[in-house]
Amino acid sequence: MDHFPLNWGRPRNDAVDSYSTYPITQRPNHAPKDAFSAGIQHTQQPIVTGTSVLAIKFKDGIMMAADNLASYGSLARFRDIQRLHAVGEHTVLGAGGDMSDFQYIQSILDELMIDEFAAGDGHALGPAEVHNYLSELMYARRSKMNPLWNAMLVGGFKDGQRFLAYVDMLGTTYSASTLATGYGAHIAQPLLRRAVEGREDTLDEEEARKIIEQSMKVLFYRDARSLDKYQIATITAAGVHISDSLQIETSWSFAEGLRGYGAQTQ
16 A cells, blocks of 8 residues: 555556655656655645634634544545644634644644743733734745645633634734634635624523534535534633534435435436
8 A cells, every 4th residue: 555645546557666766867757756856845735634614702702613524635534633723721723724734833832832831930822822923924934935724713712801813824814703714714604794793792602502513514514525523612711622523413305306416307
């Protein structure tokens, strides 16, 4: 089995070893090319990707959700990926886009939190500081023509203040009471705005959860890169809580009446 992703999907040629031992100067023209022979390579496009992340404000904090799928192109390859990451005691980061870049960002933030703790000055980074750090990081990487291929939501609660903001691979940032990345920005965002805007200070946690669950169900019906397993993160004054994987309850019986579905042609 070839474990190197860049070779996946290529026709197998047993006449040439896929782990070729030819020196580069002696390699036949039809031998697989070494992707790293030219030195440092910049990511040209995301490979294994996650889709939508949703987030809303409610009266006691922030609620976020993301499914557990990481897709390899159109293949639903990894079905148990956590795309919500706790950063310290006050913040959750949710990411869509390239999962290897997200893992890199996770490692950077974890190191940042360790350095902050080791300083021993009693100060803890909050969601606003984490978001500002990420915006500078993403802009610096895009300026070097080597961006991190992610769109991320940063949600948190610190010192009695809710925080929710967006940052993407270009360093673009904005904040709102409802946010979504990926396909959710087209499909779920109107639903979230209708249900939440103007009610941020009265919406309780139970109502917020129902809104998030309904939006995740709509995304599973509509987005071919989504999954029926997802997680919900709740950030309040009590701290950060990320749920275990939840299952969306769906029904596809309505599809029998759709033209073009199954045997239905008229």
